[in-house]
Amino acid sequence: MQLAQDKDELLKYFIARFNRATLGIKDLQMSDVVTAMMSGTQSRSFKMSLSKNPSDTMNELLRREEKQSNFDSNSIFFTKKLKTRAKANNVRLRLMRLSEAAEKLRRQAAVNVQTGKENDARELLFQKKKGMQAMEKSNSRIEVLDKLSAKLNEV
Known part of the structure; x- marks a missing residue:
């Protein structure tokens, strides 16, 4: 899976695009999702968060993404x-x-x-x-x- 966040793309839009791309994949391992997310995102803080504590479920990953998106939006x-x-x-x-x-x-x-x-x-x-x-x-x-x-x- 080769998805990358565009330079000016907000994290929440990248995650939405990422979710649409992963929905069709059967038997997808969460470790593969986290690895693909880390390699595709431009957000350093989100990458660091995922590398320190990888998400176990997709819901947890989405919750963390929303928290990071809110933080990024506020800083912008x-x-x-x-x-x-x-x-x-x-x-x-x-x-x-x-x-x-x-x-x-x-x-x-x-x-x-x-x-x-x-x-x-x-x-x-x-x-x-x-x-x-x-x-x-x-x-x-x-x-x-x-x-x-x-x-x-x-x-």
């Missing part, structure tokens, strides 16, 4: 939450830098107006306008990421 979910928060924090930092740059451009434009360099001041204010537009985009992205983070925290 937790990773997504962390990535979402990190993205939101990166956007907040960018917003801060843009805000500081816009203030610096405004001050430079004011100095240029006082020294009679109106064309330079106009160019600086145009750059400030672009910076402000980028800040608006960052603000809307922060709102989206915050909403996503809030929904992830609800679950």
Whole structure:
């Protein structure tokens, strides 16, 4: 029996596929099932669990798989939450830098107006306008990421 878990396939889907493949095999020994499961799965923790304490029955194997699947799903979910928060924090930092740059451009434009360099001041204010537009985009992205983070925290 040569079944292997695909790289992006969740453990529970691999187990379902594995079960369908093994249903038609008569006189299947549990040791063969465990060996095939260990060689086919990508989950290191599930492999370690099976190697330390092999399952005696198919029901026990399925129970352990469900427990491991829940653990894997929770860790994937937790990773997504962390990535979402990190993205939101990166956007907040960018917003801060843009805000500081816009203030610096405004001050430079004011100095240029006082020294009679109106064309330079106009160019600086145009750059400030672009910076402000980028800040608006960052603000809307922060709102989206915050909403996503809030929904992830609800679950």
